[in-house]
Amino acid sequence: MKRAINYSPSRPSAILLALLPFGLCLVIYAIGSDIRLTENPQDKLMPSFGSFADAIHALAFTENRRTGEYVFWTDTLISLQRIFIGLSISAVIGLVIGIPVAFLPTFRALFGPFIAAFALIPPLAVLPILFIIFGLGETSKIVLIVFGIAPFLTRDIMLEVIAIPREQLIKAQTLGASTWQMIVHVVFPQVIPRLFDSLRLSLGATWLFLIAAEAIASEGGLGYRIFLVRRFLSMDVILPYVAWITLLAFLMDYAFSKAARTTSRWYYLDRAA
Amino acid sequence: MTEIAIEGLGKNYGDCVVLENVNATLPDHEFAVILGPSGAGKTTLLRLLLSQEIPTRGQILIDGVPIDPEPQPDRGVVFQRYSVFPHRTVLDNVMMGPQLAAAPFTGRLWGARRRALADKAKTLLAEVGLIDHVKKYPTQLSGGMQQRLAIAQALIMEPKVLLLDEPFGALDQSTKKAMHRLILDLWQRNEMPIVMVTHDIGEAFTLGTRILMVDKARRDPQAPQAYGSTITQDIRLDPSKKPQLRVVEEGEDEASTMQAIFNQYRERASDCLVDRASDKPEERASA
Numbered sequence: 001m002k003r004a005i006n007y008s009p010s011r012p013s014a015i016l017l018a019l020l021p022f023g024l025c026l027v028i029y030a031i032g033s034d035i036r037l038t039e040n041p042q043d044k045l046m047p048s049f050g051s052f053a054d055a056i057h058a059l060a061f062t063e064n065r066r067t068g069e070y071v072f073w074t075d076t077l078i079s080l081q082r083i084f085i086g087l088s089i090s091a092v093i094g095l096v097i098g099i100p101v102a103f104l105p106t107f108r109a110l111f112g113p114f115i116a117a118f119a120l121i122p123p124l125a126v127l128p129i130l131f132i133i134f135g136l137g138e139t140s141k142i143v144l145i146v147f148g149i150a151p152f153l154t155r156d157i158m159l160e161v162i163a164i165p166r167e168q169l170i171k172a173q174t175l176g177a178s179t180w181q182m183i184v185h186v187v188f189p190q191v192i193p194r195l196f197d198s199l200r201l202s203l204g205a206t207w208l209f210l211i212a213a214e215a216i217a218s219e220g221g222l223g224y225r226i227f228l229v230r231r232f233l234s235m236d237v238i239l240p241y242v243a244w245i246t247l248l249a250f251l252m253d254y255a256f257s258k259a260a261r262t263t264s265r266w267y268y269l270d271r272a273a
Numbered sequence: 274m275t276e277i278a279i280e281g282l283g284k285n286y287g288d289c290v291v292l293e294n295v296n297a298t299l300p301d302h303e304f305a306v307i308l309g310p311s312g313a314g315k316t317t318l319l320r321l322l323l324s325q326e327i328p329t330r331g332q333i334l335i336d337g338v339p340i341d342p343e344p345q346p347d348r349g350v351v352f353q354r355y356s357v358f359p360h361r362t363v364l365d366n367v368m369m370g371p372q373l374a375a376a377p378f379t380g381r382l383w384g385a386r387r388r389a390l391a392d393k394a395k396t397l398l399a400e401v402g403l404i405d406h407v408k409k410y411p412t413q414l415s416g417g418m419q420q421r422l423a424i425a426q427a428l429i430m431e432p433k434v435l436l437l438d439e440p441f442g443a444l445d446q447s448t449k450k451a452m453h454r455l456i457l458d459l460w461q462r463n464e465m466p467i468v469m470v471t472h473d474i475g476e477a478f479t480l481g482t483r484i485l486m487v488d489k490a491r492r493d494p495q496a497p498q499a500y501g502s503t504i505t506q507d508i509r510l511d512p513s514k515k516p517q518l519r520v521v522e523e524g525e526d527e528a529s530t531m532q533a534i535f536n537q538y539r540e541r542a543s544d545c546l547v548d549r550a551s552d553k554p555e556e557r558a559s560a
């Protein structure tokens with residue numbers, strides 16, 4: 001008998017194995033839903049797959065009579081836009097603050113402890129402050145995402161900058177590099193793959209902050225819709241929305257990993273995953 | 274002409290005296306090898322030459338002028354590891370220095386000037402035997418190839434002096450031998466002084482025209498950090514009388530492959546050679 005850690009499944013069986021838990025969940029849900037609905041046809045907790053299809057059809061492929069919008073797609077667009085802007089600003093802040101602060105000893109002495117402390121402020125605790133300062137519009141939602149994500153990205157980039165071997169920086173100086181040139185040609189290209197990695201890792205938190213902000217004050221968005229229909233116990237809307245959000249997050253994760261691979265091919269040459 | 278003068282040099286890290294009273298004058302075109310036991314302060318001395326560290330006492334002069342307190346292009350360097358940039362291809366690594374000087378903001382040349390620089394870089398890469406690998410990234414190269422790349426990257430800056438910190442320490446013997454030929458060849462052609470740190474005495478005598486031993490002259494068993502290392506041996510070797518220092522000509526058959534070196538050693542060990550182990554596995558197991 002081989003030891004379990006030395007047994008790796010072949011490619012086709014790996015795909016089958018990967019699909020298995022998903023299929024299992026669907027089957028268990030279908031059975032559970034069926035049992036509950038035979039007991040009580042009015043049951044709202046576990047709607048059948050048919051009701052999901054109806055709900056999605058109504059929201060995604062039927063024009064809203066009042067506004068003339070396709071609610072599902074408008075929600076998706078609004079939420080993605082908030083996430084896109086929030087993450088872009090966070091990434092820029094992470095680079096623009098993280099690189100100089102980690103790289104220049106004076107900046108590190110000046111801002112290092114402040115950033116470490118700032119990153120510990122719980123973003124949700126300051127949400128009311130954001131609403132008071134920025135109002136209930138788009139700004140406060142994007143600021144919440146930035147507030148939650150940018151400090152994490154900044155600190156992660158700082159760690160990566162500090163990890164660059166001292167020899168490389170000495171070598172760069174013997175090639176005549178100025179501080180600016182070292183930032184642009186030595187440090188920046190080497191933190192890019194790490195930036196994408198930490199963006200991937202912060203996707204969960206990003207959605208958390210987005211949905212929290214949308215739940216509290218909003219006129220649209222995926223999180224807003226979920227919390228709106230909660231009042232009517234509309235599981236037939238909530239569950240497909242949750243699945244859709246998960247799928248979107250998964251696709252973004254995939255896109256970031258692809259982007260990292262195309263922009264920093266050198267980084268993945270000696271790495272398996 | 275480059276003359277390096279080290280005058281009364283000393284370095285402390287806190288209470289720990291690492292180097293004290295180091296004096297040496299390296300004339301032009303010297304191949305100086307710094308030898309010494311581990312922890313003696315060889316790397317520290319090289320870092321002082323590089324301005325990676327600032328001396329506690331004394332000074333270093335190049336052509337009579339104190340060296341700049343920061344690392345500068347007049348002193349090229351190859352470290353044991355991490356000397357090349359992993360995010361740049363072989364060719365881009367070599368082209369980096371001149372581009373930084375020519376384009377302070379973008380660090381990139383275009384058009385005819387770029388092509389001229391690429392040609393110069395390729396000439397150097399051909400000299401160090403990497404011309405077939407210009408498009409690869411450093412992680413795709415072996416250790417010896419990475420060191421050759423680092424040497425080319427340093428040489429394109431035409432430094433006054435080349436500083437090497439155990440550049441071949443991590444290489445196997447045959448690769449090391451090939452690197453010795455390469456560095457001697459480059460040293461003779463480029464007419465610049467080289468300062469190389471090693472703890473391999475054989476390497477020191479093969480390469481050096483000058484051997485400086487860095488070690489503690491005095492010891493206090495009660496306070497080991499109280500005294501630092503200094504130069505305890507300073508010898509000159511005449512390169513014209515050293516057969517090994519000749520640049521090896523094409524086709525010359527010296528033991529240079531791993532196989533050949535292995536055969537030499539096996540020859541020397543012929544007295545204690547046992548029958549081939551694989552012939553009698555049981556005997557080996559019971560022994």
Ligand SMILES: Nc1ncnc2c1ncn2[C@@H]1O[C@H](COP(=O)(O)OP(=O)(O)OP(=O)(O)O)[C@@H](O)[C@H]1O
Pocket residue numbers: 286289291309310311312313314315316317318472
């Ligand atoms: N940054 C530092 N801070 C404090 N002590 C240091 C520092 N760098 C080196 N030392 C000390 O200086 C001494 C000499 O170190 P150095 O690296 O120069 O030795 P070395 O001769 O190059 O040894 P090796 O052959 O192992 O590379 C050591 O005792 C080391 O502990």
Ligand SMILES: [Mg+2]
Pocket residue numbers: 315316317
């Ligand atoms: Mg050393």
